[in-house]
Amino acid sequence: MExxxxxxxxxxxxxxxxxxxxxxxxxxxxxxxxxxxxxxVPSLRDITIANLFFENxxxxxxxxxxxxxxxxxxxxNFSAAASSVTKGETLIDTVNNILAMKVDxxxxxxxxxxxxxxxxxxxxxxxxxxxxxxxxxxxQALLDAFSMREQLSDLAGKKVVIVGDILHSRVALSNIFCLxxxxxxxxxxxxxxxxxxxxKSLGVEVSYKLxxxxxxxxxxxxxxxxxxxxxxxxxxxxxxxxxxxxYHKLYGLTMDRLNRLKNIPLILHPGxxxxxxxxxxxxxxxxxxxxxxxxxxxxxxxxxxLYLLASSNHKTS
Amino acid sequence: MKSKRIILDHTQLELxxxxxxxxxxxxxxxxxxxxxxxxxxxxxxMAKRIHTALQKITGNENxxxxxLDTTFFRDDFRRRETxxxxxxxxxxxxxxxxxxxxxxxxxxxxxxxxxxxDAMLAYGRPDLVELLVLVDRRYSRHLPIExxxxxxxxxxxxxxxxEAKWEETDGVNEIILIENKK
Numbered sequence: 073m074e075x076x077x078x079x080x081x082x083x084x085x086x087x088x089x090x091x092x093x094x095x096x097x098x099x100x101x102x103x104x105x106x107x108x109x110x111x112x113v114p115s116l117r118d119i120t121i122a123n124l125f126f127e128n129x130x131x132x133x134x135x136x137x138x139x140x141x142x143x144x145x146x147x148x149n150f151s152a153a154a155s156s157v158t159k160g161e162t163l164i165d166t167v168n169n170i171l172a173m174k175v176d177x178x179x180x181x182x183x184x185x186x187x188x189x190x191x192x193x194x195x196x197x198x199x200x201x202x203x204x205x206x207x208x209x210x211x212q213a214l215l216d217a218f219s220m221r222e223q224l225s226d227l228a229g230k231k232v233v234i235v236g237d238i239l240h241s242r243v244a245l246s247n248i249f250c251l252x253x254x255x256x257x258x259x260x261x262x263x264x265x266x267x268x269x270x271x272k273s274l275g276v277e278v279s280y281k282l283x284x285x286x287x288x289x290x291x292x293x294x295x296x297x298x299x300x301x302x303x304x305x306x307x308x309x310x311x312x313x314x315x316x317x318x319y320h321k322l323y324g325l326t327m328d329r330l331n332r333l334k335n336i337p338l339i340l341h342p343g344x345x346x347x348x349x350x351x352x353x354x355x356x357x358x359x360x361x362x363x364x365x366x367x368x369x370x371x372x373x374x375x376x377x378l379y380l381l382a383s384s385n386h387k388t389s
Numbered sequence: 390m391k392s393k394r395i396i397l398d399h400t401q402l403e404l405x406x407x408x409x410x411x412x413x414x415x416x417x418x419x420x421x422x423x424x425x426x427x428x429x430x431x432x433x434x435m436a437k438r439i440h441t442a443l444q445k446i447t448g449n450e451n452x453x454x455x456x457l458d459t460t461f462f463r464d465d466f467r468r469r470e471t472x473x474x475x476x477x478x479x480x481x482x483x484x485x486x487x488x489x490x491x492x493x494x495x496x497x498x499x500x501x502x503x504x505x506x507d508a509m510l511a512y513g514r515p516d517l518v519e520l521l522v523l524v525d526r527r528y529s530r531h532l533p534i535e536x537x538x539x540x541x542x543x544x545x546x547x548x549x550x551x552e553a554k555w556e557e558t559d560g561v562n563e564i565i566l567i568e569n570k571k
Contacts, residue, residue, distance in 0.1 A: 074471065074472070074474060075470075075471040075472055097474070098474075098475060101458065101460070101461075101475040101476070101477070101478070104477070104478055104479075105461065105478075108511050108512065109511065109512060109513065110510070110511035110512075111511075112511075113461035113462060113508075113511075114461070114462060114507070115461045115462075115466055118467070143461075379461075379472070380472055382466075382467060383466060383467055383469075383471075383472035383473075384471070384472060
């Protein structure tokens with residue numbers, strides 16, 4: 073019988089290809105469940121899950137919450153802004169206090185890379201990483217690859233380009249690991265200031281020209297310019313390139329660009345979209361984009377991850 | 390050491406399926422208000438047999454057939470070493486106010502049927518639910534569940550296992566009892 077090789081979902085790096093395929097086949101079944109008239113199953117009815125969000129999130133938080141509710145788990149939500157963290161409590165104290173309320177699983181998003189790994193070593197609960205700094209965002213990569221697989225059937229040998237702010241992106245890193253494990257070829261594309269210095273050591277190709285990259289690929293994943301991580305005082309301050317207008321001109325995906333291609337690639341975006349910056353509204357809403365499929369698949373993937381982790385950490389009593 | 394005993398061979402199996410079909414026809418007439426649901430993973434093979442035989446006998450080609458997976462509704466979740474892997478559920482019709490014939494190959498503790506009843510309710514509230522099984526292992530129920538239509542009844546102990554083999558998956562049509570001898 074198959075089971076996951078890991079007790080926690082810390083990152084894609086720790087998963088095997090078989091793990092990813094098991095998550096996908098389980099998600100196929102959950103996708104059918106969430107399209108039923110009654111979308112709920114009782115699998116996790118004896119499990120309590122804490123969603124600890126030390127950083128803002130809309131869709132990941134909603135998606136996890138919905139996945140947990142569809143599996144009948146009891147959930148508690150925590151967001152750092154309205155908590156005792158602002159009074160100076162440490163991460164481990166906060167989490168231990170929550171665990172004292174008998175919580176079985178913790179879904180955590182934290183601005184510091186590795187926060188979830190630190191927790192997994194110190195507390196007795198299953199940890200699911202919902203994004204840690206600029207490190208990993210495993211469920212996003214899983215749902216991206218799952219959405220591509222739905223359209224292209226097999227990812228082996230397929231070419232995927234990830235465009236934009238690779239430097240600040242946890243989605244990019246998790247996607248590179250995930251796609252490579254599934255046999256796809258990965259290219260990153262963006263201005264040199266937004267590509268990490270040693271990115272080639274991950275075995276990816278690098279391009280600085282969007283048109284060339286689009287010509288090469290079967291799938292284009294557009295990433296958001298993370299203004300909040302650019303370190304400026306104002307929200308519109310940019311430090312890594314001259315202006316948003318110039319970025320859009322050089323790296324924005326527009327209909328004109330797509331129309332020049334022989335084969336138009338499948339277009340993904342992990343959201344939230346900055347319309348008119350990395351992608352034009354026309355492209356985002358076109359038939360080539362599967363952005364809303366990604367959101368639907370997110371719930372199914374998260375249900376599969378929670379289900380498989382909960383069943384491998386079975387009751388021993 | 391394992392010993393095998395054939396409970397139903399190919400011919401007996403054909404006869405049993407035919408008899409079950411006539412019993413179903415007695416209750417369900419033209420099947421205009423009835424649907425057939427096979428439980429995954431093995432009950433669906435039996436359900437397909439019944440469905441084909443019913444079509445042949447009644448000439449009615451519109452009897453709905455669906456498959457139902459019970460994995461996410463089981464009560465032994467987190468009590469096993471490994472997760473149970475789910476199968477496909479496909480019910481392309483409405484079961485609200487219909488007469489549902491639930492089909493499985495072997496009825497043992499009754500727990501799968503209990504999970505199946507729960508899983509089925511996600512598709513509506515049927516007027517009536519009946520249970521058809523090919524083999525009923527008597528005196529081994531953990532729950533108060535009894536079948537309406539039975540292919541054959543056997544008395545067996547927990548060290549024994551009943552397996553329904555089908556031509557499409559196992560290359561042969563027969564029902565066998567396997568005993569684990571020490």
